[in-house]
Amino acid sequence: MKPKTVYLFILLSMLLGIANLSAQTQSELSIHGFGGWVYGLTDGNHYIGSTNEGSYDQSSFSLNINALVSQHFSVHSQVEWIQGEEIDEVELDFSFAQWKFSEFLEFRLGRVKHPFGIFAETFDVGTVRPFYKLAQGYYGSTGIVAESYQGIGLTGMHFFENDWGLRYDVYGGEIQFTTMNPAELLRESDDSNFLQVEEESEVHNMVGIRLTLYAPLSGLDFGISVYSGSEETEETEETEETEETFDHFAYSFFVDYSTDGWALRGEYGYLDQGRKHKAETFYLEGTHNFSEHWQAAIRYDWLDSELIHTENVNLSAAHSLSEHKDLAMGLNYWFNTNYVLKLSYHIVSGNHFAQPDDVADAVKNGTLDTSTKGVMVGGQFSF
Amino acid sequence: MKAAIHLSLSVFLLFSGGLLKAQKVVSYKVIVNSSNSLSSMKKGDLSKFFLKKKQKWPDGKDVLCVDLAVDSSIRKKFSKEIHGRTVSAIKAYWQKQIFSGRGVPHLELDSESKILKHIHDNPTAIGYVAAPTSLSKFKVKVINIEE
Numbered sequence: 376m377k378p379k380t381v382y383l384f385i386l387l388s389m390l391l392g393i394a395n396l397s398a399q400t401q402s403e404l405s406i407h408g409f410g411g412w413v414y415g416l417t418d419g420n421h422y423i424g425s426t427n428e429g430s431y432d433q434s435s436f437s438l439n440i441n442a443l444v445s446q447h448f449s450v451h452s453q454v455e456w457i458q459g460e461e462i463d464e465v466e467l468d469f470s471f472a473q474w475k476f477s478e479f480l481e482f483r484l485g486r487v488k489h490p491f492g493i494f495a496e497t498f499d500v501g502t503v504r505p506f507y508k509l510a511q512g513y514y515g516s517t518g519i520v521a522e523s524y525q526g527i528g529l530t531g532m533h534f535f536e537n538d539w540g541l542r543y544d545v546y547g548g549e550i551q552f553t554t555m556n557p558a559e560l561l562r563e564s565d566d567s568n569f570l571q572v573e574e575e576s577e578v579h580n581m582v583g584i585r586l587t588l589y590a591p592l593s594g595l596d597f598g599i600s601v602y603s604g605s606e607e608t609e610e611t612e613e614t615e616e617t618e619e620t621f622d623h624f625a626y627s628f629f630v631d632y633s634t635d636g637w638a639l640r641g642e643y644g645y646l647d648q649g650r651k652h653k654a655e656t657f658y659l660e661g662t663h664n665f666s667e668h669w670q671a672a673i674r675y676d677w678l679d680s681e682l683i684h685t686e687n688v689n690l691s692a693a694h695s696l697s698e699h700k701d702l703a704m705g706l707n708y709w710f711n712t713n714y715v716l717k718l719s720y721h722i723v724s725g726n727h728f729a730q731p732d733d734v735a736d737a738v739k740n741g742t743l744d745t746s747t748k749g750v751m752v753g754g755q756f757s758f
Numbered sequence: 759m760k761a762a763i764h765l766s767l768s769v770f771l772l773f774s775g776g777l778l779k780a781q782k783v784v785s786y787k788v789i790v791n792s793s794n795s796l797s798s799m800k801k802g803d804l805s806k807f808f809l810k811k812k813q814k815w816p817d818g819k820d821v822l823c824v825d826l827a828v829d830s831s832i833r834k835k836f837s838k839e840i841h842g843r844t845v846s847a848i849k850a851y852w853q854k855q856i857f858s859g860r861g862v863p864h865l866e867l868d869s870e871s872k873i874l875k876h877i878h879d880n881p882t883a884i885g886y887v888a889a890p891t892s893l894s895k896f897k898v899k900v901i902n903i904e905e
Contacts, residue, residue, distance in 0.1 A: 403862070405856075405862045407856050407857070409857065439856065439857055441856065441859070441861075441862055443862070446820065451859035453857070453859070469859060471859065473859075478812065478813050478814065487859070488858050488859055496854075496857070496858030496859070496860075497853075497854055497857045497858055500853065500854075500857045502850070502853055503850060503853050503854050503857070530860075532811060534806055534811055534812060538802055540811065589811075593841070593842045593843065594843070633847070634843075635843055635844050635847055667846075709846075711846070712846045712849040712850050712853070713849075757853055757857070
């Protein structure tokens, strides 16, 4: 059976099972979903799914199920279908059970959304943000933010007499990442196939915390996220290296201020991926709703990453592979809060995320174009 | 001259339409089951109840909030005055809660009679209806909202 069929089977079973459970226990069951489609065109390099021929292939749909089985017990699941230039997959975003002792103490177990920064828990939900895609330096394949963790967590919220509020998340388990590190292409190696630009990695024995403070001023919140765990190098026949464990540590600061007309937010993130690489990133984003339907948006996204072991690496050949800057301007039309059309123009500098078809060849021949301009037009919905 | 008259008439009609529309926006009153011992509450606490940021009455019982439908003019007024945000902004808040697996919004009912019946039947419920609405047939009472 194909993985996609298995997921569909699991999803249908979940729906039927929860509906049956709901019927038996008179629990509250809610089904929601979200998705979108975007067309992306660039003037050269590929950039987050957009190509210089124009890409129509990026679409996604997610189904979200919440079952409040009893006053204290609830179950939350989400499955996502993604289709893109080089992706066609179905994946389980999260599936966890929660026991609520009180407003300030809830226990979670399973595959849980990663409580990190502002948007990690709503990674693909386009109707809660102004641009079709999130800032890549922070939310892209950098190794800072994952979509979910597998393990256990505690969460809760408390509001004090002076109207300040605190939400906390403490969690532990394992996180899986896909990280991109194109600067590896600059390493001289006898076997170029061994150079891993995109890599799957697992962070074990991970513990993390996020604290979010809600100010008495309506719409203003800010906080800090941090987690730490350990990774292992992969044992390969080529190098006959022995397995080695190293630390994976990330933290961030974030602030978000939203009113009915304006929103301003920013996040700063730092990653220390032990013997692999370090990265530092931030983005600033602002929006203005100049009518009930029309919204203008602007965002500046910046990333600088650094290889740790630079032996045999000719960084001067293409330092741009470690860098990313994206100045994005957007214009959105909101039919309502559940359906939005988005147009954005991106001026990208650096090649960490914007690359030609054969980046290794371009580096070798010195033809790597460090500047990319792109336009994205699409729509996102939720229900 | 004729054009000026037409223009003046149009402006007048636009304004008078606006005034008529403004007159239609009636105020609301916040109601609870008559067994509820509270007679007043702070606006900030009411907002937190409706956003599930606070979910317990002072006696420790669960709060059951009930909202009017999103297109209700009463809800628009309630949202702006109690949350300080539009109904759209509150819907966006709930999207974040739902899709991060943190919770779902309160029950929404499409008529005031259903709201009254719901609060009549549930001792820990709270909701709102238009100010002129008669409460006489239901076991509900109005509570004062303080700044």
